[in-house]
Amino acid sequence: MTEQPNQVPADSASRGGPAESQPRSGFACFVGRPNAGKSTLLNAMVGQKIAITSDKPQTTRRAIRGIVNRVDNPAGQLIVVDTPGLHKPRTLLGERLGDVVRSTFAEVDVIGLCVPANQKIGPGDRRIAAELSELAPRTPVVGVVTKTDTVPAGAVAEQLLELSQVREFADLVPVSARAGYQVDLLVQVLMRQLPPGPPLYPADTVTDEPTETLIAELVREAALDGVRDELPHSLAVTVDEILPREGRAADNPLTDVYVTLWVERDSQKPIVLGPKGSRLAGIGRRARAEIEPLLGSKVYLNVHVAVAKDWQRDPKKLRKLGFDG
Numbered sequence: 001m002t003e004q005p006n007q008v009p010a011d012s013a014s015r016g017g018p019a020e021s022q023p024r025s026g027f028a029c030f031v032g033r034p035n036a037g038k039s040t041l042l043n044a045m046v047g048q049k050i051a052i053t054s055d056k057p058q059t060t061r062r063a064i065r066g067i068v069n070r071v072d073n074p075a076g077q078l079i080v081v082d083t084p085g086l087h088k089p090r091t092l093l094g095e096r097l098g099d100v101v102r103s104t105f106a107e108v109d110v111i112g113l114c115v116p117a118n119q120k121i122g123p124g125d126r127r128i129a130a131e132l133s134e135l136a137p138r139t140p141v142v143g144v145v146t147k148t149d150t151v152p153a154g155a156v157a158e159q160l161l162e163l164s165q166v167r168e169f170a171d172l173v174p175v176s177a178r179a180g181y182q183v184d185l186l187v188q189v190l191m192r193q194l195p196p197g198p199p200l201y202p203a204d205t206v207t208d209e210p211t212e213t214l215i216a217e218l219v220r221e222a223a224l225d226g227v228r229d230e231l232p233h234s235l236a237v238t239v240d241e242i243l244p245r246e247g248r249a250a251d252n253p254l255t256d257v258y259v260t261l262w263v264e265r266d267s268q269k270p271i272v273l274g275p276k277g278s279r280l281a282g283i284g285r286r287a288r289a290e291i292e293p294l295l296g297s298k299v300y301l302n303v304h305v306a307v308a309k310d311w312q313r314d315p316k317k318l319r320k321l322g323f324d325g
């Protein structure tokens with residue numbers, strides 16, 4: 001990452017607290033309407049794909065952490081918790097997601113409120129801002145205008161002005177995760193809000209999520225690609241087994257990964273499978289390409305499709321599928 005000290009707003013650099021040389025560490029999360037670009041931004045900050053992104057709203061289910069390490073200006077470790085989009089609960093799953101979001105607010109040192117540059121600030125954004133004031137009244141909030149590559153510079157300036165009127169912000173930063181614009185500046189601004197302290201994780205860690213969770217998320221992301229709108233909420237993935245293939249040369253390992261892709265209804269199975277299983281094969285190919293770098297080996301991926309009737313409304317099934325609530 002390149003240093004951009006000249007772009008740091010003067011007021012954040014001079015804010016009270018420890019000297020610049022003192023390392024900081026702590027937690028941040030991003031909030032914003034579905035599709036605001038939170039997961040993409042997290043991935044750009046961490047520099048490695050760990051949270052799933054999709055052009056369908058509300059695809060983020062788990063509080064996956066990304067860890068950003070900086071050597072100076074300021075030095076430290078920023079642990080980002082990727083929260084699901086705030087939304088009205090419609091099912092038990094929705095309610096549990098809401099709880100995750102609420103408990104996340106209480107735990108973090110700084111919150112980034114994301115608003116895309118290419119959408120008018122509306123009641124949804126104001127509701128989230130109001131929830132923040134209520135649930136985390138003392139936590140500093142950084143206003144983030146995302147996707148600046150989608151509009152002319154003048155529109156970004158207008159959006160910043162609009163956002164500044166929604167609530168009080170510790171800072172305002174326009175970014176484009178896609179173009180890599182000011183992503184590092186945002187890291188600096190967020191880190192300046194962290195308390196002084198040593199790193200909480202080894203410096204080469206980018207996430208503390210178990211490998212199985214990452215694999216499940218990657219398969220789910222591949223399965224969501226191109227499906228009809230009603231399907232995303234009906235998909236869940238469990239990892240059944242990860243086994244090193246025996247008898248392989250040490251310099252050419254192969255890992256067998258067995259996963260189950262759960263749908264809610266029998267009628268959804270053919271949608272996932274596609275004609276002659278072609279969609280499922282595509283899901284397997286795309287997911288495998290992402291899992292191989294994660295495991296550092298070639299992968300044989302077996303995706304089994306199964307029906308768990310109405311899993312979103314059944315607490316026992318939710319637990320089985322990893323939503324412990």
Ligand SMILES: Nc1nc2c(ncn2[C@@H]2O[C@H](COP(=O)(O)OP(=O)(O)OP(=O)(O)O)[C@@H](O)[C@H]2O)c(=O)[nH]1
Nearest residue numbers: 035036037038039040054057058060085147177178
């Ligand atoms: N042009 C452009 N598109 C972006 C940028 N960041 C995100 N997107 C796109 O916006 C869409 C939503 O991005 P996500 O990162 O999944 O949004 P999210 O806020 O995490 O969404 P939820 O999981 O629904 O809460 C995707 O299609 C992204 O590719 C950006 O900087 N520029």
